[in-house]
Amino acid sequence: MTNNLLEVRNLKMHFPIHGGVLWRKIGTVYAVDGVSLKIRAGETLGLVGESGCGKTTVGRTILRIYDPTDGDVLFGGKNMSLLGRKELRNLRRNLQMIFQDPFESLNSRQTIGDILEEPFIIHSIGTPEERNTEVRKLLDRVGIPENAVTRFPHEFSGGQRQRIGIARAIALKPKMVICDEPVSALDVSIQSQILNLLLELQEEMNLTYLFIAHDLAVIKHISDHIAVMYLGKIVESSDADALYERPLHPYTQTLISAIPVPDPTVKREKRILIGDVPSPINPPSGCRFHTRCPIVKDRCKTEEPQLCSAPGTEGKSHLVACHYAGQRADFQEQSQNSARMMKKLPAISR
């Protein structure tokens, strides 16, 4: 018996691409391609990675908005793919989601009162009066004035809509909430309000979070453990502090070095990656990061590294998928190379 509330085993979600006159399948998006995660009850797992790497798809597949191509999701020890419809619905009560753009997720023609009452109705909970009381309690908890019940989503700011989205997600007192970039669209001053609210709710309700984001400072702040994703795969996962203190995968190292530090007196060595993220339709052979990796060797182009315990970290659950994990890239040399490249370019003359 483990105390993992959620366990994801080798999850795959491939989307077919159709095209041509006959609308035949002409390709596959390997959006999520073998992801394994474990989240302990009451903890937060941060899932971080660049746009298009498959973070949202992981969240949606866990929720079974998509039927996974392969792999298992165990929630509270139960394999979700073996559950019937009714069991699944009951389980969903305990597994909620918050979205990046609360506007899209809130029905614009429903009042806030209706939106928040809906989960209670779906699960036939309480009398209308009891539900009304619950809705008001929820609004109060997330810091929205009670008179909101008769108003519509567009009458609220982005931050307020996110609060409403959170209220809906916690309405039925779930065990776990998947937060998909809940603060990415918000201003700095509102972002900290929402992060604090999420932390408070976690403490009060012993919530478990899967927190998806691309902002590494936000992820670090809210998470106990962090998994770094690249092109449909987890490349490194570890205890949050260890990941930042000793990142082992060259991708993680680059991501961390690319964070702009809000302190002008700090001048850090930047590691600039060359090129863009490749497409998940034709992911590179071998290690998917090899096309941009600063320490790439021949082996990386053919042999795919497995996610396994990193050398020197046994027992600390620091996993990394790199043949040369922990070998610090010689970024010095690389940046000299790119400096040389810059010099070779024709100068813009004034």
Add this chain to the structure above:
Amino acid sequence: MRNILDGIANPVRQSHSDTIKLSENVILNIKNLVTAFDTEAGTVRAVDDVSFEVKKGQTLGIVGESGCGKSVTSLSIMRLLPKPAGRIESGQILFHDMDIAKIDADKMHTIRGNRISMIFQEPMTALNPVHKIGKQIREVYQLHYSKMGGKDIREKSVEMLRKVGIPDPEKRIGEYPHQISGGMRQRIMIAMALVCKPEVLIADEPTTALDVTIQAQILELMKALQRETGMTIIFITHDLGVIAELCDEVVVMYAGKVAETAPVIELFKHPKHPYTKGLLSSIPRLENQRKVKLNVIKGMVPSLCELPQGCRFQNRCPQVQKICSVQPHKKSVGENHFASCHFSESFRF
């Protein structure tokens, strides 16, 4: 190439009597700028009495939350406000010996995209989706260098794309905007803005929609281009990390007004306006302990139609007092450091 600028080297004297004289190191001076929009709820001043100076060859950052007037300020400088709803109501935008706020449209044509260029917030809306990249860059060349031949333009375009780090530029010019990544589109926007070797480049959140690794590439590129050409950059962002990394001086805006301006190190070390202080203390930082409460600025920005009397930050300010219902004036609070707060001197960090 300098000759195409000759026509504006000796501009006609402005209609009003006093000659404009900017100090030696200043390239752009915004003075008491007011920009208004007619809306259903009446006229709103999206930019209300904004003043700041931009120093030659430096990077000035404008930071502030959504709707505070960053884009409207830059559109005012470019004279690209949506018509007829938006207009510059009063104030000056001094550039060399001209007041951009008042010069006629023809003259503005010789400045816009030429001596002052802009990169827009969303590259996809700024690029025309039905035209190939090559054609769009060609148009910029044709507009500004009417004598340049087709072959020359092609060569220059390819060179320019290579310069901003686009691999295979010969191939890219035959592609459409949707065929390339967001980072690549932003590079193309930068390339197009640089065609005329502008003296001032206004970049409106050029990296906000991009991933951190791509953002790092673009920021490095802009630094390199500035080193090389000596151009002045106005960089708009809401990311204090980007400000710290890139800028020499900073303007902090709040609800259409300037809250504080300072050299970057001074701003981060000794913020004087409670809004700046609040911002700096509310961002999650890597070096801080995890899962502890962040400081917050309570409440939210008032809408432009429901502004309070006096200081616009008063409903969120931890130091608010009676006097705050009077609009505070810009005060000198340090070397080259100004804040608009009644209590800014007495603050200690």
